[in-house]
Every structure is written in structure tokens, then in C-alpha cells.
Amino acid sequence: MSLTQRSAVVRRLIVSPGAAPQEPAPAVATAAGVSAVLRAFGRSPRDLPARTVVLLGTAAADPGIGPEHEGFAVRTSSTPGRALRAAHRELHTADADFALVAGFGEPDAQTITVYAVKRAAEAVAEGDTVIGLLDLDDGPADEDTAPPLRPLHTGPSGTDPDRHRLLLWSGRTADEEQEVRGALLPLLSGVHRESFPVLPTTTPTGTAPGPVRGAAVTVSALASRAVHQARTSDASHPRPVALLFPGQGSQHAGMAAGLYRRDPVFTAAVDAALSHMGEEASRIRADWLDPARAAIGIDDVRRAQPLLFAVDYALGCLVLSWGVRPTAFLGHSAGELVAAVFAGVVSLKDAAHMVQARVREAVKIPAGGMLAVAAGEEQLLPYLTQDVGIAAVNANQQVMLAGSKEPLAEVAARLKADGHTVVTVPATSPFHSPAMAPASDAVETAYRGIPLREPKRPLYSGYTGTLMRPDEARSPRFWARQITDTVYFRKALDELLAADDVLLVEAGPRQTLTAFARRHRSVRLGAGAVTPLLPARTGTPEADRQSVLTAAARIWTEGHDLDLAAVSRLWTWSEPDPLDPSESRAPRARAEVQPA
Incomplete structure (x- = not known):
């Protein structure tokens, strides 16, 4: 199912309003609590999107909480589960671009779980770490229970040896770059074409890139020639x-x-x-x-x-x-x-x-x-x-x-x-x-x-x-x-x-x-x-990918370090179903799932 119909939790924080009293009582949602929710993740409210909504899931709300607080809309639901479902509806049918959901009494009476929720497609597009997608289809029918989070998989779904890919290498000096390139060439000559897509993107691996850099965008059959003919660049002073x-x-x-x-x-x-x-x-x-x-x-x-x-x-x-x-x-x-x-x-x-x-x-x-x-x-x-x-x-x-x-x-x-x-x-x-x-x-x-x-x-x-x-x-x-x-x-x-x-x-x-x-x-x-x-x-479609990889190579040789896992998806990824059970069982890299 398309990510445009999903909601993603991009941050989650469990907080306690203070020391536990001798006789535990449910946490009460107050105006001060709403202010704390707006600042829960260390950002000033003015840094939040203009269309941010705060949803409180609580059985005990101060009647003084109004429909707006510090310029943001505030809604109250009776339980955290209902608040999360309301967030999904607000994001996809109303005017909200971002939702902060406070589950009072979750996971226990004296704690509050704060969720930051976005439309899933925008979360992926904007590079958020997706903790999970709200599963509103296969979760509990009881709306009072918080819907489970399902992992989002954006790892490789298969490799195509005929796709262009990026090869990057560097050295601290021109001589070292030549040594690295010399070690890379025999590897490329002997590698089986089926293994070519999964070779490391950078050489040498596990070390910080040096200022003398080379790059090649190539397919398996032409890899050795492309690396041999590539020019090097001095990346010691990258332009923004x-x-x-x-x-x-x-x-x-x-x-x-x-x-x-x-x-x-x-x-x-x-x-x-x-x-x-x-x-x-x-x-x-x-x-x-x-x-x-x-x-x-x-x-x-x-x-x-x-x-x-x-x-x-x-x-x-x-x-x-x-x-x-x-x-x-x-x-x-x-x-x-x-x-x-x-x-x-x-x-x-x-x-x-x-x-x-x-x-x-x-x-x-x-x-x-x-x-x-x-x-x-x-x-x-x-x-x-x-x-x-x-x-x-x-x-x-x-x-x-x-x-x-x-x-x-x-x-x-x-x-x-x-x-x-x-x-x-x-x-x-x-x-x-x-x-x-x-x-x-x-x-x-x-x-x-x-x-x-x-x-x-x-x-x-x-x-x-x-x-x-x-x-x-x-x-x-x-x-x-x-x-x-x-x-x-x-x-x-x-x-x-x-x-x-x-x-x-x-x-x-x-x-x-x-x-x-x-x-x-x-x-x-x-x-x-x-x-x-x-x-x-x-x-051709391949020409689009080759051109984008050439731009990535140019940014690299300019001196900007790249997220290599992100770049490599251009030759290792094709669209999976984000919630397909068979996909989730497959061995693959995937978006980080952070604990609360």
C-alpha cells in the first residue's frame, strides 16, 4: 500500500512528570503539560511546522485547556489510542502537517509517551528516521488501544548487475590515491558481474576519506577501464x-x-x-x-x-x-x-x-x-x-x-x-x-x-x-x-x-x-x-540514474562526504510494499527502528 496513505512516527519519548507519589494517580493533562509537549524534543515551538496539532490522549484533562495553545491547535481524546488515530485523520484529511501526540498514562499511570507523527511519504522524503508506521489496518479493533508500529523497510530489494553504480576512492596524498586505485583495479577485473553491485561504494573502507579523490559511474563490464581513466580531484577545500x-x-x-x-x-x-x-x-x-x-x-x-x-x-x-x-x-x-x-x-x-x-x-x-x-x-x-x-x-x-x-x-x-x-x-x-x-x-x-x-x-x-x-x-x-x-x-x-x-x-x-x-x-x-x-x-530510465550518480560523484570529488547507504540505493533498491510480511522476513538492511 502507498506510503501516502500511511502515518509515520518519527520521534518517541517517554517522560515522567516527577517523582511517583505514595498513592499513584493518573497524570493530568494541563496547559503546562501542553507547553511541555511542544518542547518535548528539544525544539522551540517556532521551529515546528505552522500547521502543527497537539493531540492529548487522556482520561483526566484540565478543563482550562483551550482549543489553541501557543498558537497551535489542541485536541483531546479519551485515550492514547484514540489520540493516535485522530492524528492520522488530521494528517490525511484535515490541515495538519505535523502532529504531537501525548499519551497520558502510557505505558503506565505515571508516565506520558509523546509521539511525533508525520505523513509517511513526507517523512521518508525529508529524511526523518522512521521509528515505525502506525498499523491501523491489522492492529487491535479496540480504538482505545494504541495501534502497533510496523517497521518501514527501505533496504535493498534486489540487485541488478546491469545497473550503473558508483565507485569512490581516495587517498591522503596523490601517491596514496594511486596505491588505492592500483589495489582496486585487480579486484574489479576478477569480480563476477553478479557480485559487482554489492561491492563497497568507497575504497578503502572503514577509514575517513582523504582529500585526493576519484570516482567512476560504471557497469560491471566497463568498471576497470572507468576506474583506470578517471581523473582525480583535490577535495581539500570543498565549495558549498x-x-x-x-x-x-x-x-x-x-x-x-x-x-x-x-x-x-x-x-x-x-x-x-x-x-x-x-x-x-x-x-x-x-x-x-x-x-x-x-x-x-x-x-x-x-x-x-x-x-x-x-x-x-x-x-x-x-x-x-x-x-x-x-x-x-x-x-x-x-x-x-x-x-x-x-x-x-x-x-x-x-x-x-x-x-x-x-x-x-x-x-x-x-x-x-x-x-x-x-x-x-x-x-x-x-x-x-x-x-x-x-x-x-x-x-x-x-x-x-x-x-x-x-x-x-x-x-x-x-x-x-x-x-x-x-x-x-x-x-x-x-x-x-x-x-x-x-x-x-x-x-x-x-x-x-x-x-x-x-x-x-x-x-x-x-x-x-x-x-x-x-x-x-x-x-x-x-x-x-x-x-x-x-x-x-x-x-x-x-x-x-x-x-x-x-x-x-x-x-x-x-x-x-x-x-x-x-x-x-x-x-x-x-x-x-x-x-x-x-x-x-x-x-532511457538508466540514463536518468547514470546522470544522478554522475552528479553524486561530482559532489564527492568536490570534497563533500556522502551518506553511502543512501546513494547505493540507486542501484540496489526497487519499490517494495512497505508492510508486506514477506518483505519484512527477507534479510535486508532497513530503516533504523529506535527504541522508545
């Missing part, structure tokens, strides 16, 4: 990583589909993002995975924006699952909403609803499109009409125009007649043009009910060209006007690369932002660098 998220125009049929059901974090993240899109989710997924039979084409806004949102988000989660901690985020157009999720501005669920609002209003606007023009912004000003505007300034001599269909076609003809290079961008809606003004006004109304917070991590905005200010992040109008406003990606990239020399990682399809970044002076001079996660064009 910044994630780039592309927007509409980058999409293509089947983008990143080769990673779906082949990596647990990517799969869970796509499912989590789509799960917030209602009945349309299954149709979006079906059109994505079987583009030859798609009911709606990928360039239609009804497919392009929801799928780009899900894929960009899933790729970002994948990189974070490797242990990489980006220092900044920058999104292009619709990609800015994905960046906002990672920066803590908006929850995944609310961001998905914001995307849906954009789509819902965009389809009401007459058909239009976008053009990429090899020219500067000033050169294009004479060509603009009331309906056609500058959609994006992406790089020197790379500007996008947008507008309604006929006026845009007229502008394209004039530009070509004057000798400009013009390329049609795959889009059916005139985003970032005056034609979208009615849609902007409508989505602003929809956004007013969404909790928006100031960024917790550096977030560069393509609409201001600089770091997003707290007041901008919290403004429904700021997000709504992105439908009509120009994207100043080049300026935002200038600001990001001026702040530090970084390794840019494009978490999205087609390598559009990678191409823009490679033209930047910082990257051309070697101060900064850029690597894409996905191929530049549609290819």
Missing part, C-alpha cells in the same frame, strides 16, 4: 552546494521517470507532492509514466507545472538524503515555490495547493506562449507590445518573451526579420506577461489563507534578484505577482555567486539552468562550478 530549481519550459516527456520506484526517497517525494493535488494526482502520474498514452501533453500548464513541482522537489530531497546540506536555494519561475519549501517558507502541502491555484487560473487565460531570444533586455524593448513582455532575463544575450498567441507570433516574426535568433519555449500559457494579470489577482485571494513564514535558509528570489526578505516571503501579493512579473535569474545568480564560490546543483530536467550558469563569469573562470542532476534530453 547551492540548489537550483528550474521552472516551466524545462519539462519534457518522461523527465526523471527512470528514478521513480528505483530510489525510495525520490519515489516517496514524488508521491508526497502529488498526494496533495487531489483527484488529479493519479492522472498526472499516469501521463508522466506513460507519455505515449498521455491524456494531456507535457507542455500544457495542467501537466508541466504540477510535474515540475513534484520532480524538482523529489530531486532536492534526493540530494539532501545523501547528507548534502545546501547553503542556498534559487528557483526559476515556478521553481521558486520548490525553493521556498526547502527554505521553510511554506509547507509542501500548501506549496502544492499554490501550484494548483496557478494552474486553475492560468487555464482561464487565452492561449499564449514564450520565446527565447538571443539578445539583451534593452535590445528587445522596442519589440514589446501591451500584451507581450519580458518574461525572464536568464543570462547575457538570453532573454525570454511571453504573451498571448497572436501578438507573440507577430513579435517573433519581427525579431526574425531583423536577424535575431528566436526559439519557441515549450509552454501554452503566457506566464510572466501582462496577459496573466487576471490570474495573478485571483491567486492572491487564494494565497491569503496559506501560512507563509520568513526563510530559515538563504533563498534567492528570481523576482527581486537578491535574497528574499522576510516581508516578501510572508506576502501573498509577492507570490501572486510572480505570474506576471519578469524573472531576473541572471541578477539572482550574480548575487548568489558574489556571496561565495559555490557548487551549483540543478535539481530539475533538461539542464536549462546549468547552461545559463556555465555562461556566468564566476563559473567560466573556475571560481564557481555547476553540475546537473538529470540528462539534457529525454533518454
